[in-house]
Amino acid sequence: MSDAQPGNPLHGVTLEAMLTRLVEHYGWDSLGEHIAIRCFTHEPSIPSSLKFLRRTPWAREKVESLYLYMLRTQARNTK
Template identity: 70%
Template sequence: MSSPAPTHPTPDSKSTQSIESAAQPEQPRNPLHGLTLEAMLTALVDYFGWAELAQRIPIRCFALDPSVKSSLKFLRKTPWAREKVEGLYLFMLREIRRRESGGLKS
């Protein structure tokens, strides 16, 4: 006689939710959470343009023949430059919120 094959219980929705929340800790107050460096850089270029970006963060990859690809390569290897980009991105978000709420007059 052969024994019946073991059956695996199906996960219920509660256990699935707890696994998902444990795998992805929530950071509702962190605007950088889950955002890629490429998305940040693209948003900054769209908002400021390469020329103003090079003035605000004086690095050569923004000033001389700028491209997203070359800038990402540099920023991934250079922590201090990445921190400056993240800081400018947060500043940009604050400016956008102020304009939307009517805090600044254009």
């Protein structure tokens, strides 16, 4: 059973992939300024951030929102 979601940019993107792209794009310091959570500002790492984000729905929503914003910004800049 395959539920295609062609209009959903988050479909098929793992939290780890989102976080990795955000860190590559913004860096940990800027990411911590955009989303002020401790796992981004104090000894940040992908594994510790993933552990926190998987347990904290409000923080995951913020990461998803920033990821979508980054995608929109990149799409606008390529036009």
